Amino acid sequence: MNADDDVEVIFSDLCADVEIDGHILTVEIYKTDIDPGWILEVVNEFGTSTVLDNLFIADGLAWQQFEKTVKEEGLTAFLSKKEKRQLFH
Template identity: 35%
Template sequence: MPESEQQYEFSEFSGEFVDDDVMVTIGIYRPAGTNGDWTLEVVDQEGYSTVWDDLFSTDREAFEEFLATIQRDGIRSFLDLSIHTVH
């Protein structure tokens, strides 16, 4: 199936996240109908996307990695346009 037609299942951890007056949208997803690994993507207010290279066994692991990144680097690290793939 072409990727443009791929359907995705989104985790309950997906959604908007606000910290330090910056809002990002978290997407934690995997191909629908599978037990595959989860992708973590963060989209900033300008629409720039940061996607982790590594996949996660559970959606909780992906969300915990997002929180660890916020704690380590700050939410503003997602506003740096030179970063598009992470970790």
């Protein structure tokens, strides 16, 4: 691959830092210029990244999935077992 073949990453305007129960999550929604599917990635305060398996046809749908996950599972959806023990024990 040469410089002319570089893939451009396009970030959504919906990317944001979100505070939940005093903890910060960084929500990144992005796609490449060669694939129309939006990716939802959430990085917790420990630097652990959670990338959802499915792609979204619109960035707003990715954001809605983030909100749904937080509503159903809370902050712990984006924490490892070790991180959960550190925060909640």
